[in-house]
Amino acid sequence: MRKNNLIHFVFGYIALILTSCSAQKKNEQANVKNTQPNIIFYLADDQDVYDYGCYGNEKVKTPAVDRIAREGILFENAFTAQAICAPSRSQLFTGKYPLKNGCFANHSKVKPDIVSITKQLRKLGYEVVLAGKSHVSPDEVFDWDKEWHAVERPVGPREYIPIDSIQSYFKKAKKPFCMLVTSYYPHAEYFNVEGATAQDIKFYPFNESKKNNPAFIKDKAGYYRSIAEDNKQLDQVLTAADNYLGDNTLVIYSADHGVSGKFTVKDVGLKVPLVARWPKVIKPGTKSKQLIHYTDVLPTFMEIAGGKATPDMDGTSFLPILQGTETAIHQYVYGVRTNQNILNSEVFPSRMIRDSRYKYIRNFNSVEVVEQNLTNKPHVDFFIRRGANAFKNEPFEELYDLQNDPFEQHNLINKPELKEIKERLTIDLFSWMKAQGDFLNEQPGTMPLIKGKGKAGFRLDEDTPRRKIPDAIKNTLKEDDYRIIKHW
Incomplete structure (x- = not known):
């Protein structure tokens, strides 16, 4: 009996050790996963980099974007390679310039063998979600884990982001995620604003000749109003993130290209706003003059998730800049x-x-x-x-x-x-x-x-x-x- 008890004790002790080691390993794995931040990338549609308070336009109201810049970093030299919707977005989601990824004209597809953001981040443990406008294809390349389309409301000339689905997702998220919140605002058609004057608009060298053009002023006032509407949507996303997600959440805001330079290769079309907030990582109120590009966004996300860009990508991670090192990313864009x-x-x-x-x-x-x-x-x-x-x-x-x-x-x-x-x-x-x-x-x-x-x-x-x-x-x-x- 004593011998049997000893045997049971030994096997029980070994089992206890193995169970403890297994639990410890699971906890370590969980801790590794918990270090992966959630990523929220909010993308506006057709908005000039010059039309934000934080980029120097006091006539337009962008409090939510300004808040991100104030609580994080503002990039002064961020670019897309094409001032048009589908090619611009395809760069973001592939890490490759338009000619390489295949989408270099609007309403066109990327090459079918492209490995996009969905598969790149999924294999690093992330769920990849699209909320709003897509304008990228084919579906086999951009196979979102979840996708919610924009919704119509009684007010406003454009559809709105699916904020209820976004909030619900934030509440229930069990694993790290990358959510692309893609707005239809402020893209035309704009709000109808009556009584606007030239004093309500900030003019630049590329449009100052239109100061006495009533149709232009009315259109621009409606565009400003649409920008304000989009900021309300962004504010809802920020509030939901603050309420339901921890500090280990990176929020980036951008707009896919400028509307005043659409279809051109001038800076008014290709230069984009890009501001980011990441508590305890990004120092509040900072700015960077480094040249960065939309092809850099996916490599950055991959490095944040614990991976690295593939050799065929054109982009380079700018994570060091987010972490406080003002290091050169590109000589040219x-x-x-x-x-x-x-x-x-x-x-x-x-x-x-x-x-x-x-x-x-x-x-x-x-x-x-x-x-x-x-x-x-x-x-x-x-x-x-x-x-x-x-x-x-x-x-x-x-x-x-x-x-x-x-x-x-x-x-x-x-x-x-x-x-x-x-x-x-x-x-x-x-x-x-x-x-x-x-x-x-x-x-x-x-x-x-x-x-x-x-x-x-x-x-x-x-x-x-x-x-x-x-x-x-x-x-x-x-x-x-x-x-x-x-x-x-």
Whole structure:
């Protein structure tokens, strides 16, 4: 009996030790997971970086955004590569520039083999949620763990974020999550505001000529009102985060691109607001002048989650900046312009490279070089010439000193003293384009007409609500006249 008792005691003791070790291991795993912060990324739609209180516009009311900046960090030089909705968002969710990820025209898809934010963060233990506007595809690439569409309300010209679902999720969350709250505001159509005057609007060099334009002032006042409405939504998200989530929650606010520079590669289109709050990590009231880019957002999230960017990503994590180290992320950022596949479709592609001071732009179908782009096919050349003439005031090359001319009003391309700067930027731009698989190159030549396979996308030779085509040229383009983007 004594021997049996001893055996039972030994086995019981061993079992107790194993159970204790297993419990300890589970607790350690739980503690590791608990160190992963929740991530909330709030994205507004079509709002200039210049239209925020924290970015210097005292005429517009943005208290919720200003609060994040006050409680965290404000980035002064954050950029998207394309001033248009789908390509801008696709960069955020892939870590890759538009030409590499495949979505370089609006209403187009990324390549089907892209591994997006959903799979990248899911394998690091996160649930990835979209709340609001998507405008990215295909669904197989952007396979959200949960997705809630925007909701209509009796007031307001646009749909609203699904705040009830967001609040409920915050209350019940059991694992780390990345939630993308994507607003439809302040994108047009705007609120109707009566009695607005020029004194209600802040003007800049790119729009000060419209101070005496009543229609512009009324439109801008409605835009300001829509901005205020979006801030109410953001405030609800912040309140819910404060009520239901702990300090280990990173909140980032941005807007996908500027509305005043939409479809361009000017800073008014590509420069974006980006403010972040992360208690006990980000020092309140800080600013960063470092160049960061939308392709950096996913690598940053991956590093925060305990992983790292994949080698094929274009972006670099800016987590060190959030943690208080003002370290350089990029020497250059780049921009892409594609005016095809929209309602005002024209053949006028552009590329941009920018460092902390200088910007170089090339407009590949400028009137200066349009004759070199022709194909000897009259029905094709009609659209190439039409595209050049639609932007006849935009030269083949542009160079700006952003330190002295932040609104890009004075083209310095012919200044002899800036020749070396132009050459440096040009060489790096075309090296980047080649690495991206760009179909444009340094020498003027055939200008591609682009579209999706079959009936996908807008055809150049058909009318749209915003563009009329002469009857004689309608439906003259054949499939082999286009450069077909098969995955669109």
